[in-house]
Amino acid sequence: MDRTRLQHLLARERAQAQRRCPRSEEAYARAGHLFGRVPMTWMNKTAGSFPRYLDTARGARVTDIDGHEYIDFCLGDTGAMAGHSPAPVAEAVQRRFAEQGGATAMLPTEDAEWVGAELTRRFGLARWSFSLTATDANRWAIRLARAVTGRPKILVNSYSYHGSVDESLIVVGPDGHGVARPGNVGAPCDVTLTSRVAEFNDLEQLERELAHGDVAAVLMEPALTNIGIVLPEPGYLEGVRALTRQHGTLLINDETHTLSAGPGGCTAAWDLEPDLLTVGKAIGGGIPAGAYGLSAELADRLLDRDDLDLVDMGGVGGTLAGNALSVAAMRATLEHVLTDEAFGRMAKLSERFEAGVRAGIDAHALPWSVSRLGARTEYRFASPAPRTGTESEAAGDAELEDFLHVHLANRGILLTPFHNMALMCPDTTEADVDTHTEVFAAALAELAG
Template sequence: MQDPVDDVGRHGTVGLVAADHPALTDNILKLHRHKVPPRWYGAAMIDRERLSDLLARERAAFVATHPRSADAYAAAGSLFGRVPMTWMNKTAGGFPVYAAGARGARVTDVDGHGYVDFCLGDTAAMAGHSPAPVVEAVTARLAAGGGLATMLPTEDAAWVGAELARRFGVPRWSFALTATDANRWAIRLLRAVTGRPRILVNSYCYHGSVDESLIVVGPDGDSVSRPGNVGAPCDVTTTSRVAEYNDLAGLERELAHGDVAAVLMEPALTNIGIVLPSPGYLAGVRELTRRYGSYLVNDETHTFSAGPGGATAAWGLEPDVVTIGKAIGGGVPIGAYGLSAPLADLLSGRDDLDLVDMGGVGGTLAGNPLSVTAARATLEHVLTAPAFDGMTSVATAFANGVQEVIDRFGLPWSVAQLGARVEYRFCDPAPTSGGASAAAADGELEDFLHAYLLNRGVLLTPFHNMALMCPETTLADVATHHELFAAAVTELVG
């Protein structure tokens, strides 16, 4: 096959394979702009006509075998987008699977189909669905009349704060209902103590719907609003700065302006596909933030998969703030942020900051008894150190098996693992920045694999090829995925 990079250089197009496929052409041009090596272009070896036919077949099969989900979707006209939240429309089959129940690593739908679930609520169910200790603790509180919205502290909250402090190494904790809110409130606090207006993030990072995070490095290296940003209150380039992940020179260039209150980052990018740190990168980030007087916030909401103390503990990191959500509640909504002792003391000494009433760093339901009871049960009995050992071992088996299939078929694809989380990508080597990771996406190929697996009882995270293990995920579950993945690839490439 002709090398797409060589053909770009000669003709300003992407070569014989991609010439009739605009989406693929666009992706390869993006890859070329990111100066990635030619063996990255894993999508270019795919027969696009065959891929389109296979995807159409799988979607037709999904429609035929999910009539009750289809009816439920059709009847949901009272909902914006026909779903409780619009991102639920990201589905390879054409409409969502409607859930009937979920337990452990299994989900059942209203049509009676069962699934091995590697999505796990996009991390919210990393403890597994309906984990028994959480169900028992929450049920006991409700049965005893423990209250749901008392706006009063409980002893469970202090236990959870102490456990998070032990795991992540920052000693003062406060609660929210989502990691998005935890990030928002941390940002406000850090702007207050620094007097600086801007927040720096990595291109194609994920910090929920935080306004300041929806900024990327554009094609010419300039900062631009992330495509699709909805209703921004102002131009994001006025509130934020951005640098590519793994780019210390770019980070220093932005910090040198002297107006960055905090660097908000995931220790490893996750929601654009797993992008792991290069040797020395995270240490370099910490050194630069200290040199330029900016605080460092580790958002561990997804990187919690790295271990019981997330990447912060697993990799010996020293952030000023840790934010987290989703998984620590065992499925019950919760978020939290932890502060270093010097930062907490500095904030406590600021009489001009309203940290009690209308200062913008709290919510009526934050720290509610139900959330912290669920978090205590999850941390004490479910997502323990031995559980993480088991989850990571199963994830390693998942990664190894996927790599074996990739090698067997000679595909220029790659696999990345972050503790209990695994991602396979349509490029090789794996991306080292968010921009390169975004450029390597292939929506049609992704949809085919997702629909193929979905029709045969396996769920992946719908936004990318991420598989997460919970304490009840088994090696047999992994083997099921590998058998189907190999069968899909066989149909795709012969």
């Protein structure tokens, strides 16, 4: 690739973004009381020199304060996989908060049992508890795993994503052993004291790490997502389950992003059998929500322990977790929006998106790849597709990625800012997908010169 041409095109697109979005640029310049000038520092991950500011969002559309409408394939990095403000969720939240009240009364509602039963139907786990984020669901699942096994360490895959869980910020180093993930902020201790790591799709490495006998649980995504989609090779997930059982280690499936695979995520789609499962973001339809599920056997073992404080200060739970508002949102989302039928439509749109991207790649004989996981599609600057998180991380090209993102945004299309991920929601249309195909092809033609 002609890097000089790429730099010229990127500069042109950034300048165009400034001309198009003066109100967003001004709002960013005025935000002096915010750490990093944004509500959360990751909002600075943008292909331009400032973020676009939100005005309205409905379904698969977002409008910024400069009046530009975007087809949204980012969808809150999965948080809005149900679409923005779906009517059934908006109605349930309005009813619970404005009419019934009691969102933070610290009392259960009957909605909670409905949601638990529906999550059991989808994922198979028998018992459920709620959080406000998938990060907290993972933290609490880890605590329960340590308590029931008496073991100190957690094993994750290199470059997997489990939110800001301290134990997960470990990667495989050049010598094949675990090291802190670059850029980790304020780690409480050396991550190798709490964690072990193995490459995704590497059963030999996993077995080597489990053989130490100190791993309470393997916390994993059934397919890597936040470093580009890395799909499991045939037999890999079955091997993980066999090895964890052989070594007395629990298995936690984090389905927060991989829920895109279907109504019950990869766990249902691929007949997986985890001991615990965590999920968040999408199940609340835009309202903060998360959950973790346990097998009946594991739940009984924990509840039979009179030495564990599961009620007060034992480290599992939060005052707002399971509040009536978020539970009402979860019920509305699961019952009326992210239905089995909706997932079927979303997957077909994702197939169409994948085909459009592949056609663009093939037209220029680019050494890139595209992978799909149900309603989620992603392209990487490597061919064949990376088979581990470390390979996928090495395939990154920040300058090229920024060009594609800002080029698309300037023409009314948003992708997830952290990588080249596109997600479908129930309101996404074939026309939306085809618009991306056309704009993506035009961007590749400009790069080719």
